C-alpha cells in the first residue's frame with residue numbers, strides 16, 4: 001500500500017489544508033456555490049504550481065535523472081536497519097529537479113569556481129552544481145554518512161562533471177575546521193544538513209573567511225514547511241530555522257533574500273568589508289587601497305563594460321585574440337581586417353559568445369578607409385574608447401637587396417597606417433577627453449631578431465614605439481593614453497611555413513621561456529592597457545617575449 005505523501009513545502013502544506021477544507025465544505029449542505037468555486041480555484045492554483053515549475057524548468061541531465069531514480073527507489077529503511085547508515089534517511093531529503101537547476105543557475109550567475117556543500121545526501125545537489133561549474137571548478141561536499149559517498153560515486157563517475165566533486169565524510173563542522181585551517185575559500189556555500197546547526201555553520205563560515213568577498217551562501221529549507229512563520233510551531237527544526245532567518249536578517253555582514261521555491265532557499269550575500277570596517281573601531285585604513293578605486297576592486301577595474309573598441313588586423317592571429325579578449329572583458333568590438341570574410345567570421349565568433357561585434361573591411365594604408373572605419377564605429381556606437389592598431393606586415397630580405405617597394409609597403413602599413421589610425425581615432429578621443437590607444441609594435445623594436453633578415457620590419461616597428469611615446473606624452477593631459485605591446489616570436493601558422501620552420505629551433509635557443517609566444521599570452525596585456533587600471537601608463541612599450549630581449 002503506498003504511504004501517504006507528507007507535505008514537505010509551504011505550498012504542499014497549503015494544498016493539503018485547502019483540500020481538507022474543500023472536502024469539509026463539500027460534505028456540508030449549506031456551503032454557497034461561490035465559496036466552493038473559490039476553494040476549488042485556490043486548490044488548483046496551489047497544486048498546479050510545482051507541476052508547472054517541473055515542466056518549465058530545463059530538463060535534468062541523464063546522470064541526474066539516474067541519481068534521482070536510484071535515490072527514490074532505494075530502501076533507506078532497510079539500509080538503516082542493517083546498520084549501514086547511522087540515521088534513517090528519508091528519500092525526500094533529495095534536492096530534486098527544480099531546486100537542482102536553480103542551484104546550477106546560481107552557480108552560473110555568480111560565476112562560482114569553488115563551491116562547498118554542507119549535507120550531500122546522495123549527491124543530487126552536488127552534481128547539479130558541478131554541472132554549472134567551469135572545467136577547473138571544484139565542489140567539496142560534506143556528508144556525515146560514508147554510505148552515501150559510495151552510493152553517489154558510481155553516478156558521479158558517469159558524468160563529465162563528477163570529477164569536480166570531492167566528498168569529505170564525517171561531521172561537517174570538523175571538515176569546516178580543516179578547510180579553514182588550510183586557508184580554503186569558496187565562492188558559494190550551500191547549507192543543507194542538520195537544521196539546528198545551520199547557525200553554527202553560518203557563523204563559522206563568516207568568522208573564518210571561508211566565503212570569498214562577494215561570495216554567496218545558499219540555505220535550503222529556510223521556510224521549513226511554513227513553520228518559520230506559523231505561530232503554533234513547536235518542533236525543533238522549525239524553531240531553529242526561524243531563529244536562523246532572524247539572525248541572518250539582523251546580521252550587518254550580509255544581505256539576505258528568501259526565494260519561496262520548494263521549501264525556501266535563502267540567498268545570502270556578504271556585503272563589502274568597508275561597511276564592517278566602519279562598525280569595528282579598528283585601525284583599518286579606510287582608503288582606496290582598502291575599498292578599491294571608486295569602490296571597484298582590482299579585477300573590476302580591468303573590466304571594459306560599456307566601452308567601444310576596434311582592433312585592426314583582427315581577422316586572425318594576435319588581432320583576433322585581442323578582439324576576443326577585449327570583448328570578454330566587456331567591450332563592444334569592431335573587428336577590422338583587410339579580408340572581409342575573416343572579419344565577418346571573427347565578428348560572428350564574438351557574437352556567439354554574447355559580445356556585440358561588427359565586421360569592418362579596411363586597408364589601413366589608405367587614409368580614406370581608416371576614416372570610413374572610424375565613421376562607421378562612431379555612427380553605430382557613438383564613441384571610440386579603445387583603439388587597437390594591430391595590423392602589420394613583415395617581409396624578409398637582406399638589407400642590400402631590400403627594394404624601395406618592400407620598404408614603402410612595410411612602412412605604409414606598419415608605421416604610416418598605424419599613425420593614420422592613431423590620428424583618426426585620436427581626434428575622436430581628444431574630443432571625448434578619454435581614450436586608450438594600444439599599438440602593436442614588436443620585440444624587433446628592441447633587438448635585431450635573427451637569423452632572418454627584416455630591415456624594413458624592424459625599422460618600422462621601432463618607429464611604432466617612437467610614435468607611441470610621442471603621442472603618449474602629447475595627448476595624456478587630454479585623457480588619451482597611448483601605449484604599445486611588443487610581442488616576441490608568436491606561434492602563428494606563418495611560423496610553420498616552409499621558409500620559417502627551420503628557424504624555430506634556432507629561435508627557441510634564444511628564448512629563456514623555452515617556447516614561442518601564444519596569442520593568448522598577449523591577451524591580458526591588451527585588456528590591462530585598455531582598462532582604467534593602467535591610467536598612469538602612457539608612451540609605454542610593454543614587451544612580452546619570454547625574456548628573449550634580455551639574452
Ligand SMILES: C[S@@+](CC[C@H](N)C(=O)[O-])C[C@H]1O[C@@H](n2cnc3c(N)ncnc32)[C@H](O)[C@@H]1O
Nearest residue numbers: 093094095119120121125144171172192193194
Ligand atoms: C537534506 S539532506 C541533503 C540533501 C542534498 N543537499 C541533496 O542535494 O540532495 C541532509 C544531509 O545532511 C547530512 N548531515 C546531517 N548532519 C550532518 C553533519 N553534522 N555533518 C555532515 N552531514 C550531515 C545527512 O546525512 C543528509 O545526507
